Amino acid sequence: MTSTTALDDAAARALDDPAAAISSLPWLEASLADDAAAGRFAAWGRSTVIDENVGEAVIPRPLFDELHERAGLEATWPVGNAGLLHVYGYLLSTTPTPYGLKRERWLSGELERACGLEVGALLPWAGTETLLARATAVASALLARADAVTEVAEGRTARIALGTPAPGGTAALAYAVDGRIVTIFPVADPAALRAGLGAPRLRWNAA
Template sequence: MQTLDAAAHLAVSDPASAIDSLPWLARALADDRAAGCFAAWGRSTVIDENVGAAVVPRGVFDELHERAGLAAEWPIGNAGVLHVYGYLLSTTPTPYGLKRDRWLSGELERACRLETGALLPWAPPKTLLSRATAAASTLLARADAVTEEFGGRTARIALGAPLPDGSAALAYAVDGRIVTMFPVADPGGVRAGLGAPRLRWNAV
């Protein structure tokens, strides 16, 4: 964890060295690029809707997309690059804590009914993106997922079965491509607060 913290702070001034300081991250980006894994993910803005600011610096945005082999024009990029790997290098505080917490705290993997450590970024043998893609796809396949249609777009919001404490995992996709996934403390409140169909959770 200290190594990840150090890399996140280094990334502000030297994103290439920061990524190289985390061999599992550099390797994951290369492996996901070779396997075409980023194609399962849609588009997202790096400007977070809760804080109104970028959650990773421009240099990190550019370096991650270059290593992923993807063209992106700031501030809009690949949601897998940003929500999975970019969040690991984010030091921007939000009302829900650091963005990386979803991959480190264990809450999301528990909500997905996965084994302990199943979504840790460095857990072998598969990349975090491939594991996150599988978990999100399972959620999005639920029969009770909500489908929204608006402006020629189709979005899907899926909430897993609640844990005993009431929390659940949420996955979101637009036009058949994953945008994000995270744990929610009050899934009933999420459903009740959806309102009119629109793009959500930084999707574009």
């Protein structure tokens, strides 16, 4: 069992010793190895760690480098594998954003509810599959929806999919560029998001 306190401790340690930080969370260490061996990161595209809302990196460079080394992936700061960063990197992010900490999508239960999943279905340390495997399955199902929006930006094809809103109104959003997943997160007001999309562009830290 893990707690947010353990994540906080690991995030603090990651500033100086990212290898020790990851090793302090055995489920994370095992997940990275399992996902790398299974080639699961290939389903995900590229993302920058410089958040578009706050204009700064949401994880430190040493952690960025350590995560990619563990995953067996080449990356040049600040652009790396979106699955690695949005799923595992965000868990160790302590950078405040207008929507709270990045990790909350995996911890609060809001995304689970929006996806119609059981409580705890997306907890990072729960279940028999890695969080990346579960996130990939959920995002892929959303992106397969007939009502997903396709747009072309900077010569690249992106897909925006919003799920059916949960009773509270929150919907799950999945985003992909050139056929590869970039992110998945809960949206409190999906109608407002649709109305505010504006002209096509690369979104949600895609690179």
